[in-house]
Amino acid sequence: MRKILITGGAGFIGSHIVEQFAGSMPDCKIIVLDKMTYAADFRNLHDLLISDRIELVVGDICDYELSERLVDGCDLVIHAAAESHVDNSFHSSLLFTNTNVLGTHTILEACRTKNVPKVIHISTDEVYGEVLEGAVDETAQLNPTNPYSASKAAAEMIVKGYIHSFKVPIIMVRANNVFGTRQYPEKLIPRCCLSLIRGERIPLHGNGQNVRHYLAARDLAAAIELVSHRGQIHETYNVGSPDEFTNLEVAATICEAFGVAFEDSVEFVRDRPFNDRRYAVVWDKITALGWRPTHFFKGEIDKIAGWYRLNHQRYV
Numbered sequence: 665m666r667k668i669l670i671t672g673g674a675g676f677i678g679s680h681i682v683e684q685f686a687g688s689m690p691d692c693k694i695i696v697l698d699k700m701t702y703a704a705d706f707r708n709l710h711d712l713l714i715s716d717r718i719e720l721v722v723g724d725i726c727d728y729e730l731s732e733r734l735v736d737g738c739d740l741v742i743h744a745a746a747e748s749h750v751d752n753s754f755h756s757s758l759l760f761t762n763t764n765v766l767g768t769h770t771i772l773e774a775c776r777t778k779n780v781p782k783v784i785h786i787s788t789d790e791v792y793g794e795v796l797e798g799a800v801d802e803t804a805q806l807n808p809t810n811p812y813s814a815s816k817a818a819a820e821m822i823v824k825g826y827i828h829s830f831k832v833p834i835i836m837v838r839a840n841n842v843f844g845t846r847q848y849p850e851k852l853i854p855r856c857c858l859s860l861i862r863g864e865r866i867p868l869h870g871n872g873q874n875v876r877h878y879l880a881a882r883d884l885a886a887a888i889e890l891v892s893h894r895g896q897i898h899e900t901y902n903v904g905s906p907d908e909f910t911n912l913e914v915a916a917t918i919c920e921a922f923g924v925a926f927e928d929s930v931e932f933v934r935d936r937p938f939n940d941r942r943y944a945v946v947w948d949k950i951t952a953l954g955w956r957p958t959h960f961f962k963g964e965i966d967k968i969a970g971w972y973r974l975n976h977q978r979y980v
């Protein structure tokens with residue numbers, strides 16, 4: 665039986681990855697290593713944990729002995745655990761460096777020691793920094809602008825070091841902003857849904873004109889599975905979507921889904937110390953492997969809004 669370790673599997677993207685692999689590989693054993701921070705929820709894995717093929721280990725990726733024990737015998741390690749919210753990184757940046765850099769280093773060292781045959785490291789388009797026009801491919805220089813993206817770029821430097829020095833079989837994936845159910849409501853889309861469910865105004869940073877591309881969590885999970893089968897060891901793959909919206913457009917779409925007037929439902933709040941205006945990546949490389957995005961924000965928003973209506977009480 666194949667054995668897969670997924671770090672951060674009780675979080676947003678991690679739980680979609682667990683669901684993807686549990687569905688498509690019925691003969692594999694999946695171990696989730698998750699510290700169960702505020703961003704995680706047991707209920708993200710609830711239906712899956714009923715199966716004895718899926719096991720949740722509550723622990724820290726910075727714990728070397730635990731990591732070494734868990735990666736031992738794995739056919740694949742998918743490293744998704746991280747501190748992921750940019751706003752938090754402005755006031756708790758050391759936590760971001762600890763989790764995202766030391767945590768990644770610890771997982772990689774454990775994988776090196778135990779000769780794991782394949783590791784997929786999940787990174788972000790934010791490592792490229794602002795891309796005001798056009799889009800960048802995987803060869804672009806990293807130019808992070810906030811403590812979160814800097815910690816993710818630093819993690820990538822550790823990955824590069826392990827590839828060059830030890831030939832650890834790592835593949836990196838850099839994804840656009842991701843959306844879907846089970847996302848903690850600190851991020852824009854669930855924040856909008858929760859605000860409207862609670863009868864509050866949606867807080868929008870600055871003038872709301874920052875632009876992001878939005879990739880469905882299910883599409884990212886499918887991309888990761890594809891990369892696990894067909895990705896070239898030591899390569900990096902951007903994973904993107906053509907869906908590009910300003911924060912204002914996202915909020916307006918969600919107001920429409922909830923049937924409320926946009927003008928009465930938003931408020932503008934102080935912006936981040938620095939807020940990248942736009943990120944944009946070219947994802948031809950993963951397209952060549954046979955992947956393309958198939959779920960789009962405007963087509964999915966009713967389903968997502970419905971999920972938050974049903975589950976909003978978990979976020980009180």
Ligand SMILES: NC(=O)c1ccc[n+]([C@@H]2O[C@H](COP(=O)([O-])OP(=O)(O)OC[C@H]3O[C@@H](n4cnc5c(N)ncnc54)[C@H](O)[C@@H]3O)[C@@H](O)[C@H]2O)c1
Pocket residue numbers: 671672673674675676677678697698699700701702703704705723724725726743744745746747748749763767786787788789816838839840841842843847848
């Ligand atoms: N959300 C996005 O839009 C986005 C976009 C691109 C890339 N990413 C990357 O994808 C990955 C997952 O992001 P997400 O949005 O699901 O984040 P999330 O915050 O929803 O989940 C992170 C998970 O990691 C766990 N975790 C945190 N610290 C840990 C530690 N020390 N040990 C073990 N587990 C720990 C948390 O408990 C949580 O379950 C991250 O690496 C993030 O950088 C996210």
